[in-house]
Amino acid sequence: MLICLSASHKNSSFEVLERLSVGSGDTAEDILERHPALVGAVIVATCNRFxxxxxxxEPAGASPLTAIHAAIDGVSASxxxxxxxxxxxxxxxHGSSVAEHLFAVTSGLESVVVGEGEIAGQVRRSLEQARLGGxxxxxxxxxxQRASQTSRGVKNRTGIGAAGRSLVRLALELAESRVTDxxxxxxxxxxxxxxxGASLAALRDLGAEDVRVYSPSGRARKFASSHQITAVAEADFAAESALADLILTCTTADDHVVNAALLRAGLAVTAQTPVGGALPHLPSCPTDAAAEAPRRLIIxxxxxxxxxxxxxxxxxVELLDLETIRIHAPLEELNATSDARLIVGRAARKFSAVAEEQSLAPAVVALRSHVFDILDGEILRARGRGDSSEQTxxxxxxxxxxxxxxxxxxxRELARAGEQAAYLTGLGALFGIEVQLPAAGSSATVADIGPAAS
Incomplete structure (x- = not known):
């Protein structure tokens, strides 16, 4: 049975999502260690989703509650x-609903900005990480793999990819009202x-020409060389931060890279030895004494x-963070989204049909074993009577x-029609082969299933 435990911008606070993202590195291993019937785990952790x-x-018909509680404990521990x-x-x-959910997520239908393109790559990298971790x-x-195929189909066959905007571009659209040139x-x-890379491309599309890059991990020079921009050394970071009209941060660092102390230190340095002169490009604040500093925007x-x-x-200083950007996310592009939902639904039904056919495989194997056991017995009896003809x-x-x-x-026909029960009932009545049906898929809140038994 497939199970998904999901927290997103729709049901969780930004603070909880942030904590889940920070600790997600070992979550899959922690989950699998806590329940022997959990045989696989893939963690998708993005800026608005965990x-x-x-x-x-588990055997068909077994309750998943113990495994779900164990998985929650694993997430909590990590x-x-x-x-x-x-x-x-x-x-x-859980069940057949998991496919439709992941296909919708991967296609950008559940994102803050519907149709945003980054999520497909993030889902793909999540699978790669799970492979590396075993x-x-x-x-x-x-x-x-089917989710990736579906997202490509949605992108190629609907307008949602063109209509949807990435978080980067949405953030810069919000910044446009603060930038004069x-x-x-x-x-x-x-x-x-x-x-x-997406940020730099979006900045260039808007006409930005003076772009510098700093990397807390020391990769600025390589990135700058491949993108024809200026690298900022560690020693110059504070001063460059103070001189920038716009700072856009997109690192995976666990700690704050930019803070008030850094900006104050940079201002002190630039006041003594100006590196780039005045900052006229963003409009000034009102002219009261406490607000004469040039405006700068941090995304x-x-x-x-x-x-x-x-x-x-x-x-x-004005700050636009993910929580602020999320509030300003645009409404869905209804037609494109509707078409995309149809594609996702069809793909999910096809995925589930294959899974349902496979769910009857043990029953089919049992029937074949039953018939061939009888056959082998009859052949042995025939040989005992002296009939050892290969043709017979x-x-x-x-x-x-x-x-x-x-x-x-x-x-296969009954499985695709969702009538596995009829097939299994027939096997039980005719041959005494008893197999329980797996539970159907559905969505719920984890709170609905109650706390773990003590």
Whole structure:
């Protein structure tokens, strides 16, 4: 059975998402260690989403509650978020509903900005990370590979990819009302990770020409060389931060990279030895004595946060972080979203049909074993009577295969129609083969299932 535990911008606070993201590195291993029937785990952790996709290998009809509680304990252990908070935050999706949920997520239909393109790559990298950690499973592999195929189909066959905007572009659209001339705006890009390239491309589309890059991990020179911009050394970071009209941060650092102390130190340095002169490109604050400093805008796309909120204590500094950007996310593009939902729904039904066919495989195997055991017994009795003809044996085996053909075809037809119960009831009535049906998929809140038994 597939299970998904999901926290997102729709059901969780930014603070909880941030804590889940910070501690997500070892979460898959922590989950699998806590329940023997959990055979696979893939963690998807982005700036607005934390999800644990789990493969539960339990006998048909077994309750998943013990495994779910164990998984919650694993998430709690690795992230520091209490199990009580997680039970009140996480949504539970299981069974056939998991495919439709992941396909929608990967296609950008559940994002803050509907149709944003980054999520597909993030989901793909999540699977790669699970492979490296040895926590994936064949069924999760099939699920995530099909999710990537579906997202490409949505992008190619609907307008949602063009209509949707990334978080980077949405943030810069919000910044446009604060910038008078992008061509004269001095920009400091902090980070060379997943959003850095997209940020630089979006800045250039707006006309920004004076862009510098600083990397807390020391990768600025390489990034700057490949993108034809200026690298900022560690020793110059504070001064460059003070001189920038716009600072855009997108690192994966665990600590604040920009804070009020850094900006104050930079201002002190530039006041003694000006590096780039005055900052005329963003409009000045009102002229009262406490607010004569030039306005500068800081955009924080990091999770965990790259920028300490204390930067707003400095005169003229405005901060746009992910929580603020989320509030301004646009409404869905209804037509494109509707078309995309149809594609996702069809893909999920196809995925589930294959899974349902496979769910009857043990019953089909049991039927084949039952028939061939009878056949082998009859062949042995015939040999005991002196009939050891190879032609007779071949004819009997051919007859058995012919008789099994129709039950095997019907197993696939009934599974696709969702009528596995009819097939299994027939096997029980005719041959005494008893198999329980797996539970159907659904969505719920983890809180609905109640606390773990003591």
């Amino acid at each position: 999800e644990a996709y789990l493969d539960l290998d 992230t520091g978020v209490t199990a009580e908070v997680l039970r009140g935050t996480l949504d539970l999706v 926590t994936t499973s064949p069924e999760l592999e099939r699920l995530f 992008w061509g004269q705006t001095r920009v400091l890009l902090v980070g060379t990770g997943r959003y850095a 924080d796309l990091g999770l965990p946060r790259n920028v300490d909120p204390d930067v707003t204590e400095l005169a003229g 044996e071949a004819a009997l085996r051919h007859l058995a295969g012919v008789l099994l053909h129709t039950p095997m075809v019907r197993s």
